[in-house]
Amino acid sequence: MLAIIKKEFLTYFKSMTGYIFMACLLFFVGLFFVLNNLLGMSPQYNGVLSNITFVFMLIVPILTMRLLAEEARQKTDQLLLTSPISLSRIVLGKYLGAVSVLFLTLIITLIYPAILSTMGSVNWPEVIGGYVGFFLLGCSLIAVGLFISSITDNQVIAAVVTFTALLLIWFIDTIAKGLPTDRTSGIIFACILIAAVAFIFYMAAKNWIVSGGIMAAGLIGVFVGYRMKPAAFDGLIAKVLNWFSLLSRYDDFSMGVLNLSPIIYYISFSGIFLFLTVRMLEKKRWS
Amino acid sequence: MIQVENLTKRFGQHVAVDSINFTVDSGEILGFLGPNGAGKSTTMNILTGYISATEGTALIDGIDILEQPEEAKKKIGYLPEFPPLYGEMTVTEYLNFVSEIKGVKTSDKKAGLDRIMDLVRIGDVKGRLIRNLSKGYRQRVGLAQALIGNPDVLILDEPTVGLDPKQIIEMRNLIKKLGKSHTIILSSHILPEVSEVCERVVIIDHGRIVASDTPANLSKGLGDTSRITLRIAASEKQALKVVGELQGIRSVESQGSMEPDTVDIIVQAEDNVDIRRPLFHAFSRASYPILMMKAVGMTLEDIFMRVTTQDDAVSDKGVR
Numbered sequence: 001m002l003a004i005i006k007k008e009f010l011t012y013f014k015s016m017t018g019y020i021f022m023a024c025l026l027f028f029v030g031l032f033f034v035l036n037n038l039l040g041m042s043p044q045y046n047g048v049l050s051n052i053t054f055v056f057m058l059i060v061p062i063l064t065m066r067l068l069a070e071e072a073r074q075k076t077d078q079l080l081l082t083s084p085i086s087l088s089r090i091v092l093g094k095y096l097g098a099v100s101v102l103f104l105t106l107i108i109t110l111i112y113p114a115i116l117s118t119m120g121s122v123n124w125p126e127v128i129g130g131y132v133g134f135f136l137l138g139c140s141l142i143a144v145g146l147f148i149s150s151i152t153d154n155q156v157i158a159a160v161v162t163f164t165a166l167l168l169i170w171f172i173d174t175i176a177k178g179l180p181t182d183r184t185s186g187i188i189f190a191c192i193l194i195a196a197v198a199f200i201f202y203m204a205a206k207n208w209i210v211s212g213g214i215m216a217a218g219l220i221g222v223f224v225g226y227r228m229k230p231a232a233f234d235g236l237i238a239k240v241l242n243w244f245s246l247l248s249r250y251d252d253f254s255m256g257v258l259n260l261s262p263i264i265y266y267i268s269f270s271g272i273f274l275f276l277t278v279r280m281l282e283k284k285r286w287s
Numbered sequence: 288m289i290q291v292e293n294l295t296k297r298f299g300q301h302v303a304v305d306s307i308n309f310t311v312d313s314g315e316i317l318g319f320l321g322p323n324g325a326g327k328s329t330t331m332n333i334l335t336g337y338i339s340a341t342e343g344t345a346l347i348d349g350i351d352i353l354e355q356p357e358e359a360k361k362k363i364g365y366l367p368e369f370p371p372l373y374g375e376m377t378v379t380e381y382l383n384f385v386s387e388i389k390g391v392k393t394s395d396k397k398a399g400l401d402r403i404m405d406l407v408r409i410g411d412v413k414g415r416l417i418r419n420l421s422k423g424y425r426q427r428v429g430l431a432q433a434l435i436g437n438p439d440v441l442i443l444d445e446p447t448v449g450l451d452p453k454q455i456i457e458m459r460n461l462i463k464k465l466g467k468s469h470t471i472i473l474s475s476h477i478l479p480e481v482s483e484v485c486e487r488v489v490i491i492d493h494g495r496i497v498a499s500d501t502p503a504n505l506s507k508g509l510g511d512t513s514r515i516t517l518r519i520a521a522s523e524k525q526a527l528k529v530v531g532e533l534q535g536i537r538s539v540e541s542q543g544s545m546e547p548d549t550v551d552i553i554v555q556a557e558d559n560v561d562i563r564r565p566l567f568h569a570f571s572r573a574s575y576p577i578l579m580m581k582a583v584g585m586t587l588e589d590i591f592m593r594v595t596t597q598d599d600a601v602s603d604k605g606v607r
Contacts, residue, residue, distance in 0.1 A: 002387070003384055003387030003388045004388065006384075006387075007373075007384050011373070011375060014375040014376070015375060074371070074372075074373075074374075075367065075369045075371055076371040076372070076373060077371075078332075078337050078365070078367045078371045079371035079385065079388075079432065080388070081336065081337050082335040082336055082337050082360060082363065082365045083360060083385075083388045083389055084356075084357045084358075084360040084361045084389060084390060085357070085388050085390075086356075086357065285337070285338050285339050286338075286339050287298070287299075
């Protein structure tokens with residue numbers, strides 16, 4: 001696995017992608033540092049990190065589009081998949097390779113709070129909290145990008161789809177606010193979700209009986225749930241969308257609060273997408 | 288060393304490999320022969336664990352590739368149809384990376400790589416970027432990759448495709464040399480190559496094995512070694528008359544005149560009869576010089592065409 005991390009990390013700097021990613025992120029951190037802290041004469045550094053989250057979302061696809069799509073296109077996945085190394089190690093290796101580029105970039109940006117500390121007093125615990133949050137947010141976004149890269153063998157498609165998915169994540173809180181919160185729409189939404197799960201299962205396993213069973217069990221569950229506790233369906237759509245709201249979890253960190261629950265949230269979010277990536281590669285071998 | 292039982296692979300409705308069975312003994316070089324799309328690469332991809340079989344089992348040295356993939360993969364070196372090379376790496380970087388993912392001990396790595404680079408002769412390009420290498424060198428780097436970790440089994444998918452004639456000969460000699468210490472499966476659609484390198488040939492077509500034997504036995508079983516073609520300085524009538532008086536002839540046919548005042552005939556002897564001496568004496572007595580005499584054994588091309596077109600002929604009839 002170490003070999004794959006090393007290879008991925010070095011590959012970023014053999015092509016332009018690593019440099020472009022770093023240059024872009026460093027440029028905007030520097031820009032907002034100058035605007036907010038130097039010209040604005042403020043010792044609040046975490047505003048800079050919050051300001052660049054949007055830019056960051058735009059450039060994550062640069063980091064992730066190549067990861068698995070290019071292996072599939074060049075057929076170098078034949079080497080990895082026929083080597084005595086498990087799929088999950090391959091995926092984890094690639095993920096950590098991309099994460100290490102982000103880590104390196106963030107380490108470099110520590111220069112800015114250091115500069116700031118020579119001119120005034122910097123609240124270091126707050127800055128560290130902001131960095132931890134930003135890094136974990138980045139890890140989650142990279143996991144989404146890695147998963148999307150495993151679906152296609154075309155880098156451009158991977159980049160565009162990742163970009164769209166990340167934009168959706170960015171706007172998800174706004175979208176959630178505009179959706180109906182009444183009980184009926186919650187129930188309909190639950191039914192649609194169950195149908196979608198059953199459909200995905202059918203696509204993967206081509207088994208009518210089991211996917212029909214999932215559908216039936218789900219609908220019974222909705223019915224029983226409605227009888228037991230109808231209030232659970234109030235605002236269900238917003239609740240479900242909130243699971244994907246990566247940014248709302250970032251606010252705590254930005255204020256320098258290190259809470260356990262958002263940390264676990266980010267780690268499990270990444271974990272789920274890494275798991276899905278492994279399943280996707282596994283499925284490609286079977287079909 | 289390799290046991291394949293009832294191996295089947297379906298891609299949706301399309302059956303790429305249709306319940307094939309074969310075994311490869313330790314130290315054997317097996318040739319996989321078939322037209323494009325016959326299922327050669329699919330079979331190899333299953334054997335190496337790149338894709339999964341729909342049904343059936345493949346055992347490498349008694350280890351099931353599906354159940355204990357990591358153990359089985361350690362025993363296999365695979366050179367796919369397109370060598371899996373990273374263009375942005377140099378040859379040394381690439382081979383180091385492969386050594387690491389194959390779990391070669393750091394202490395053995397350097398010596399192992401030097402030996403392999405020597406064997407496939409890529410030492411002079413080891414510092415160059417792979418994307419700048421010629422096809423011949425890429426193929427050799429691909430082979431070097433397969434040899435890393437000293438696997439017992441080598442699976443080579445069309446190893447000579449795209450090479451120039453000199454490189455093809457080098458590659459064949461190298462494979463023969465490797466065959467002394469490895470079990471090898473190699474695929475090809477070039478027949479002389481398989482007959483030259485391999486000890487046993489499996490002919491595969493439409494996902495099924497249509498023939499399996501040594502190259503020599505294949506030509507014996509399906510073709511005839513007792514067919515002789517002759518060029519005689521005589522008229523067709525005269526030549527046929529001379530042959531007609533001989534014993535042990537099953538049939539004779541004229542091929543017409545290829546040179547002025549000569550005739551070409553093909554003589555088919557009865558089984559286990561060497562007809563060449565009687566032919567010589569008979570024509571010599573009749574004072575018709577023999578300008579050429581050669582045995583028409585069936586080449587692998589003929590066998591190949593015959594076994595792979597037979598099914599089509601049968602199914603065509605079925606349709607009518």
